[in-house]
Amino acid sequence: MTTATDTRLDSKAPAGPIEDKWNNYKADVKLVNPNNKRKFKIIVVGTGLAGASAAATLGELGYQVEAFTFHDTPRRAHSIAAQGGINAAKNYRGDGDSVHRLFYDTVKGGDFRSRESNVHRLAEVSVDIIDQMVAQGVPFAREYGGLLDNRSFGGAQVSRTFYARGQTGQQLLLGAYQQMARQIGLGNVKLWNRTELVDVVVIDGRCAGIVVRDLMTGQIQSHAAHAVVLATGGYGNAFFLSTNAMACNVTAAWRAHRRGAMFANPCYTQIHPTCIPQSDDFQSKLTLMSESLRNDGRVWVPVNPDDRRAPDQIPESERDYYLERLYPSFGNLAPRDISSRAAKRAVDAGQGVGPLKNGVYLDFSDSIRRLGKNVVEERYGNLFEMYERITGEDPYTVPMRIYPASHYTMGGLWVDYELMTTIPGLYAAGEANFSDHGANRLGASALMQGLADGYFVLPYTIGNYLAPMLNKPMPDTSHPEFTKVEAAASERFHRFLSIGGTRSPDWFHRELGKIIWDYCGMERTQQGLEKALSEIPALYDEFRKDLRVMGDGTSLNQTLEKAGRVEDFFELGMLMCRDALDRNESCGGHFRAEYQTDEGEALRDDENFAHVAAWEWTGDPMAANRHAEPLNYEFVHLATRSYK
C-alpha cells in the first residue's frame, strides 16, 4: 500500500478554538463587491438540496448562475425521497442539546473518521437552516401551541430532529426549489433541464467549465464559468439494488475525478437498516422505510430459527429483541451501521423472517397499545400505506419485515474546508463530497449537510476564490481544450452505439452490482475484495465488447444515457474495492471481518488509519494512487464507539 501525504490535501481549516473557526474564517474571507458579482458566472450541477440551495443563494447574491439537471424539472432530485427529518441543535426540547453535542454525536457517529472543523461548522449552521426553511414556508410538524415538534433519531440521546410527516426531504427540496424558481423568474438563475454533465474542463490548472449532453437531442455542448459546483449526489447505485432513485449515478463526480479531483474514502458506504426485503430477482430497486420508525417500532427475530409460527403466535419469551438486548442504552435507536450488521447476523444465523427468511421484524404492536392507533397513524401513516402497497401486508396488524440495503455514500470527492476539490474552482457539495460524515452518517444528517453546504457555506467560500479573479480574462468555450473534451465525449457515446453486442447496460449493471454487494457490501474480507478486483475488470472487458445500445445518439435515448453511467460505475467499483482492501481496519460502514472485537463490533486502528484516503486518477482505475489527509483530533477524544 502506498500512502503519501500530499500538499494538495491541505484542509485549509482555520486556526483557533473549534467554536471560533467558522467565525474567524468569515471575518477574514475575501469578498466580492455586490456590483462585481454579476461579472462572475457560476455553474451548479444538480438541483437537489445542496444544488438548489446553492443556486438560489448565489443568484440572490447577484452572481450569474446556471443550474443543470438531467431531470425534467429540478424538483425531481433524489433529496425528495428523504423521509425522516433534519437535525438541528436548537434544543427546543430543553433536553440537553447544544452545538457541541451535535458536533460530538456526528464525529462519534462517523466513527472518528471525519474532519473536526467541517463537522463543527455543520453543527453551528444547523440552527440557521431551520430558521431559513421555516421562513420559506416549509410545513414542519407542529405542537398544538404552534411551536415546532421534534423527534429522536438513531445515534442521539436528544430529540433534535425536525420533520414534515414522513416527507421531510420532499418539503425541504420544494422549499429550496421554490427559492431557486424565484431566482429563475427574476432572471438571476438560468435553468438547463434534461441536460447531463458528461465531462469537466480544466485549463491551466483551474476548472474552466463543463461539457454537457442535451438528453433530448444528443447534442454535446460546452459551458464556461469562473467556478463550478457539483452537487450531484452519491454513488449508492453502484450496488444496482439500493434505495437510490433509478437515475442516481456517479458520472459527474467520476468525470471530475478523471480530470484530477481526488476521490476520498470510496469504501465508506452506508447500508440502511430499515428497507423492505427483496422479493424477487427482477426487482429494480429497494424501498426504504424511514429510520424514524425505530422510535416506536421494536426490532426482533424468533429465538428459534425453525420457528414457523405467525409473529403474533410467538410468545414474548421466544422473541429476541436483539438491539435492546445488545445495546440497552440506545436500544432500537442504535446507529445505522450497528443496527444493519446486527440484522445481518440474525439473518445469517437462520433467524430471518418472511417467505425468503431474509428480513427481521419491526413491530409496532406495543406502541399501538401504548399510544393508540391514531397517534401511530399520525406519525407514520404514509409510511405504513407505502409498505402495504408494496408488500400487500398491513403493518398495523402484522409486524413489518425489514432488511438493510445500500442507501447513502459517505465517500465522495475530496474537498477542503471551503468545499473545493483538488481542482481549483471546482467545488463539491452535499452527498457528492466526503466531508462531514466520516465512516458512517447519522440519520437526519444528510438533509442538514446538503442545505448547510448550499445555503450557508458555499456562498461564503466561493467569493474567496473569485475575488482575486476580478476583471482577469477567462477562457471561453472556443478554447481548444473545450473542443478537445467535446470531441472525446462525442466519441465516447458513438463508441457505445457502435459496439453492437448482445447485452443491455442494465444487464451489466445488475451483474456488477452483485459483485460489489457480495464482496464490498455490509461485510468485507481481504479474500473477497481480491476476488472482486479480478471479477470487475473481467466483466468490464465484456461490457466494452458485448454492450448493446439500440437507437441513435441524436434523439432521446435512455439506454445510451444508462450506458455512460454504468461505465463510470465499473471504474468506481474497482476503486471502492481497492480502498476497502487497503483500509485494514473496521470503522463505521466499512466492516472488514478480519478486524472485529470479540463481540463482533468494528475494530478501528487509529494508529495506522486515522486518515482520509484520497485517490488520484492515473489513467488506470486499477492503479490509482492513494494519498492521505491525516485526521488530527484536537477537540474530540478518540474513543471506542459504544452504544451499550
Added chain:
Amino acid sequence: MSHIENLTLKIWRQSGPADGGRFETYQIPEISDEASFLEMLDILNERLINDNAEPVTFDHDCREGICGTCSLMINGQAHGPEKGTATCQLHMRKFRSGAEIVVEPWRASAFPIIKDLMVDRSAFDRIVESGGFITAPTGGAPDANLIPVPKAVADAAMDAAQCIGCGACVAACPNGAANLFTAAKISHLNLLPQGQAERYARVEAMVETMDEYFGSCTNHGECEAACPKSISIDVIALMNKDYRKAKVKNRKELSRT
C-alpha cells in the same frame, strides 16, 4: 408467490414530437404479482433490446411515489386503477390474467409528447417561477419558533404541499386544466402565516401564468380522483376565493398609486 398470465399490452409508440404515433401490441406471457407495473415495463424493455428492437421510453425515477417523475395513462386512468397511488407504486397483483392493458402518455396540449410515453411538463415550473414561493433570501430569517403556526394550519398546509407535480390532474381533466396543481401550491403557501405578505400577488401571478398554458376548470373533479396524493379540490375553492379578492381589491393597481 403467484403469477399473472397472458397480458396484452397496447403501448403508444412515437419516435419524436414530429411523428404521428401509433399503438403497438406486446404480449406478456407471465409476470409475478410482486412485480410493479414499471418493473414489468423494464422486463419488456430488456426483451425488446434482446430482440434488437428499440425499448419503450418512459419517465420514472424514485419508484417510491414521491418524485413525481412517472406518469402513464393506464386503461384511460392517470396512474392506473389504484386510488391514491402513483404508477411506480402500482403492482401487478391489481391485474387479472388475460387482461388487455392500454398504456398511453399524458394527453394534454400543455404537455407535448417527447417520445413514446414521455411528455414535457415544464409548464408547471413556469407557474411556480411566477409566484410559488415566499420571498425569504438566505441569511436573515428570525428564530423558527418566533412564527408559531397552529397545528391545524400546519396540517392543512402540509396536505396541500404533498403535491408531487406529476401532472395526473391535468391528464385526467377533460379540459387539460392545471387548477389542482396550481391551487395546491397556492394553498400550501397562502395558509401559512409566513405566506401572508405575498398572498394576493402570488395568487394573481400564478393563476394568470397557469391560464397562459392550460385549459379552464369546469369542476369535473377528475383531478382529485386521479391525484396520487389524494389532494382535495377544496384547494381550488381557496384559490378562487383568493384570486377574486386579489382582483376586487386590485392590489397591483393600488400599489402603483
